[in-house]
Amino acid sequence: MFNRLLFAAVLVIVVWLGLLSNSASSQQVESRINNLEADFNRFESRLNRLEAQINQTRQSPSPGVANIPPLSNPRRNVSQSERDRMFDRLATLVVELKQQVNKLETRILQLESTR
Structure with missing residues (x-):
């Protein structure tokens, strides 16, 4: 009887610890995915700002902007x-x-x- 009770207690502890570690792992994965999405959003925002700057300089070049070299390679239009x-x-x-x-x-x- 004591052996069964001890076995049951050990089994409950092992299962409980396994569930806790899985939830911690999934939280870490979710956190990393969120960080990756945030990095992607920052990258996309920066790209949009650069494109807007390029379009602005092409549409209305001011005297000071003419001296600044273009951001992209002028030999290759993408x-x-x-x-x-x-x-x-x-x-x-x-x-x-x-x-x-x-x-x-x-x-x-x-x-x-x-x-």
């Missing part, structure tokens, strides 16, 4: 579809990088747990 494809490639690279970082973190945790 169409909107090309920009979209480049942005898609960049997004894919970011996702792949994030997956590699997650794999490395998992390996580090495994290595640390075997010590």
Whole structure:
């Protein structure tokens, strides 16, 4: 009887700790995703501001602006579809990088747990 009670208590503790660690892990993943989304939004905002500045200088150049070199390479005009494809490639690279970082973190945790 005592062995069953002890076994049940240990089983409850193990399950409880497993649930706590999973919720902490999911919170960490959610936090990282939120950070990645915030970084993406900052990047997109900065890109929009740069595009607005470029459009402003092209539409109404003032005497002081004429001396400033253009932000993009004047020899290559990039169409909107090309920009979209480049942005898609960049997004894919970011996702792949994030997956590699997650794999490395998992390996580090495994290595640390075997010590």
